[in-house]
Amino acid sequence: MPGSLSQEIAPHLPYLRRYARALAGSQKSGDAYVRACLQAMVADASAFDMSRGAKIGLYRLFHVLWNATMIAPASQDGSASIFEQTAQQRLANMTPESRQTLLLTTLEGFKLHEAAAVIGKSEEEVSGLIKDAISEIDRQTATQVLIIEDEPLISMDLADIVEGQGHRVTTVARTAAEAVKSARADKPGLVLADIQLADGSSGIDAVKEILGDFDVPVIFITSFPERLLTGERPEPTFLITKPFDPNTVKAGISQALFFNSTSSIAA
Known part of the structure; x- marks a missing residue:
């Protein structure tokens, strides 16, 4: 492989390995496909199209090789975290192209037209x-x-978003005590929490108590993000600032449930 080409693709290889691992379901299998991609470039440099840049060219070549085998995600080899394993189980149920496109645009951050160039589809497709x-x-x-959430209009908006995505609202709690009581009774699969509640109680305290009982992903939706982003303790994975865009909330819900991650707030 020419030195200039090696220099062009070198910065992108760690990310291609990450992507291949997510697509294949294991580090071993993903790395094997990355090696095959590099071997193809060495054997025939003309197979690597740099007209749209090195990154798109590299991922495009990878996809040509990948799709030629029609590989399905492999069984886990123990190298993935529990969250990656959960994601893999869900990715496996998608069509191959949907899985590829989702990973390219979320995990790898490709824009719509870039992902289209990688997989050889139109932007509409x-x-x-x-x-x-x-x-x-x-x-x-x-x-x-x-x-x-203690504000009726906001809680109604959130309930509409949640139900529009096919989920069921168990309770709209206005105080920390109501939230903890509801969580213990119904054991939700997701919590959407404000931090300043009607009676002066704290959504943060409610979440700490709930997480002390069982693991559940939490999305904080608040007008006071600075109270959580202090740098003095573990910060929440999912934090949305009010006033919120409904699409941001939808994306946050999908992401939190996709990885089924647990938001932890230290005491």
């Missing part, structure tokens, strides 16, 4: 594949949701 992937995620992750 890529948009459709992303929509199909998100619908499949919502179908797989349908759950019960506890909303901790």
Whole structure:
């Protein structure tokens, strides 16, 4: 492989390995496909199209090789975290192109036209594949949701968003005590929480108590993000600032449930 070409692709290889691992289901299998991609470039440099840049060319070549084998995600080899394993189980139920497009645009951060160039589809087709992937995620992750919010209009908006994604609202709690009582009774699969509640109680305290009983992903939705982003303790994975865009909340819900991650707030 020419030195200039090696220099062009070197910065992108760690990310291609990450992507291949997510697509294949294991580090061993993913790395094997990355090596095959590099070997193909060495054997025939003309197979590598740099007209849209080195990154797109590298991922495009990888996809040509990948699709030629029609490989399905491999069984886990123990190298993936529990969250990666959960994601893999859900990715495996998607069509291959939906899975590829979702990973390219979320994990790898490709823009719509870039993902289209990688997989050899139109932007319209890529948009459709992303929509199909998100619908499949919502179908797989349908759950019960506890909303901790004391403002009626906001709680109604959140309930509409939650139910529109196929989930069920168990309770809209206005105080920390109501939230903890509801969580213990219904054990939700997701919590949407404000931090400043009607009686002066704290959504943060409610979440700490709930997480002391069982693991559940939490999304904080608040006008006071600075109270959580202090740098003095573990910060929440999912934090949305009010006033919120409904699409941001939808994306946050899908992402939190897709990985089924647990938000932890230190005491």
